[in-house]
Amino acid sequence: MTVEKVIRKGCLLVALPNSVDSPVEIFELPHPSNNESKKPIKLFVHDDKVYQLKIKKFSKGCDYNCSRDLVNDKYHYTSDSQTFKSTFLINEENRKDGHILEDGSILYAEKYDLTFNICGYYYRNNKVTSEDLAFITPCVPPALDMDTNFYTSSDYQEKLTNNHSENWEKIPPKLWESCLGKISHTVEEAGDKYYRIEPQMIVEWLLKKVIKINNNFPTSLKIPKSLPEDIASSLKCIMSCNLLVSLIPQLAYQDLIRHESSNLNIKQCFDSYDKYKNETLQTERERELLIKAAMSTAIPNGTKTVKKQPIQKAKVVKPKVAKGKGRIDGFFKTNKT
Amino acid sequence: METTATFLPKSVQKQCQAHLVPCKIRYTGQTDELEEQFIMDKQVISPLHENRNVTYIRGRKVIGEQVVFDDRTTYIMSTREDDSGNLLIEPTYKVTEIFNYEREGNEERLTDEISKFIECRELDSLIHEG
Numbered sequence: 065m066t067v068e069k070v071i072r073k074g075c076l077l078v079a080l081p082n083s084v085d086s087p088v089e090i091f092e093l094p095h096p097s098n099n100e101s102k103k104p105i106k107l108f109v110h111d112d113k114v115y116q117l118k119i120k121k122f123s124k125g126c127d128y129n130c131s132r133d134l135v136n137d138k139y140h141y142t143s144d145s146q147t148f149k150s151t152f153l154i155n156e157e158n159r160k161d162g163h164i165l166e167d168g169s170i171l172y173a174e175k176y177d178l179t180f181n182i183c184g185y186y187y188r189n190n191k192v193t194s195e196d197l198a199f200i201t202p203c204v205p206p207a208l209d210m211d212t213n214f215y216t217s218s219d220y221q222e223k224l225t226n227n228h229s230e231n232w233e234k235i236p237p238k239l240w241e242s243c244l245g246k247i248s249h250t251v252e253e254a255g256d257k258y259y260r261i262e263p264q265m266i267v268e269w270l271l272k273k274v275i276k277i278n279n280n281f282p283t284s285l286k287i288p289k290s291l292p293e294d295i296a297s298s299l300k301c302i303m304s305c306n307l308l309v310s311l312i313p314q315l316a317y318q319d320l321i322r323h324e325s326s327n328l329n330i331k332q333c334f335d336s337y338d339k340y341k342n343e344t345l346q347t348e349r350e351r352e353l354l355i356k357a358a359m360s361t362a363i364p365n366g367t368k369t370v371k372k373q374p375i376q377k378a379k380v381v382k383p384k385v386a387k388g389k390g391r392i393d394g395f396f397k398t399n400k401t
Numbered sequence: 402m403e404t405t406a407t408f409l410p411k412s413v414q415k416q417c418q419a420h421l422v423p424c425k426i427r428y429t430g431q432t433d434e435l436e437e438q439f440i441m442d443k444q445v446i447s448p449l450h451e452n453r454n455v456t457y458i459r460g461r462k463v464i465g466e467q468v469v470f471d472d473r474t475t476y477i478m479s480t481r482e483d484d485s486g487n488l489l490i491e492p493t494y495k496v497t498e499i500f501n502y503e504r505e506g507n508e509e510r511l512t513d514e515i516s517k518f519i520e521c522r523e524l525d526s527l528i529h530e531g
Contacts, residue, residue: 163477
């Protein structure tokens with residue numbers, strides 16, 4: 065269920081920042097990944113911070129584990145694909161005042177870095193139809209933003225309002241400027257500051273995030289213990305990059321994984337892990353071939369049939385029984401008709 | 402003309418607990434069924450159920466664990482439209498605690514989902530803050 069649908073439900077469970085004490089308007093911006101299958105995100109601004117509205121549903125598996133959950137029969141859903149979850153509202157001081165909500169989800173607000181959406185604007189021509197495509201370098205590179213001019217912060221905001229989404233005007237200037245500054249080359253002239261978004265700055269900004277994730281890596285994501293230490297740390301770096309893939313455009317991800325820096329050499333991590341994977345595959349193939357070869361020596365080849373040595377049976381000489389002419393001697397004789 | 406949606410926070414006197422139960426009830430509204438139903442079982446037999454809510458829905462045992470949102474205030478909000486069709490979202494109850502429940506035997510999933518949710522929120526704050 066989308067945020068829109070939950071809001072339209074009429075009655076909902078919402079977790080808002082403690083300090084929200086005045087009206088806040090919810091607005092949309094295009095999804096920062098430029099993935100056409102993803103809906104715009106819902107945001108609000110409070111106290112010069114941006115918050116994204118998200119939905120949490122328990123008793124529901126994530127899309128990534130969908131097929132595994134299906135095999136394990138882990139989750140069950142209603143005929144209209146909803147979770148088996150509803151809400152009881154109980155007032156402990158007056159249990160007569162009870163309520164039931166058919167919906168069992170929580171709408172909650174989480175801090176959001178708006179720079180992701182400015183990055184999405186910069187790569188606005190780089191659209192994809194599914195997340196898997198982010199991992200592939202496009203055959204025909206899409207046209208990038210060719211505008212090399214520097215703009216003041218307010219001019220840049222106006223540019224995005226006119227060319228990307230009119231909701232950009234809802235961002236307070238101070239907040240907008242701090243987000244724009246993270247991925248822009250800036251020059252100062254006559255006391256004014258001018259900005260130009262640059263892909264190199266986007267990569268540097270993303271790198272800081274990758275380092276943060278890498279240093280505080282989620283414990284539920286397991287790195288195989290069988291891997292050599294250097295390969296395990298490379299895989300950790302790769303997974304840290306991949307945790308950002310749903311938030312950034314395809315080309316930004318491709319630039320990120322080719323980035324080399326003294327803090328964290330992402331390209332080297334990808335290369336060494338790929339090399340290790342290929343080597344392991346090669347060793348695996350060779351082992352399989354050896355096993356096949358070993359097995360084929362025991363099995364006769366189809367074209368060369370080995371002739372069986374005839375087993376000579378020892379002739380058993382049966383002793384002759386004397387024929388008599390008693391009554392019983394003719395008993396087994398066939399009757400001639 | 403495009404319509405807007407706005408949270409209108411205000412202080413609310415009424416308080417309640419929210420219990421996310423593992424069944425689908427095709428009803429939204431008031432009920433007096435909870436007056437004598439859904440009472441917490443204080444006699445915890447299994448060590449697996451210590452510090453957890455234990456109760457019954459139609460005779461089936463359910464186990465609940467608290468879902469904590471740090472730095473957040475939780476409300477039950479209702480929505481209405483103004484004359485221009487704009488959506489206004491206002492609090493009706495302040496939610497003191499949220500509990501998520503699973504049927505007995507599904508305790509592992511209960512713990513797993515809550516711990517992954519906490520981890521997901523920590524990851525979000527790593528990505529979006531600073």
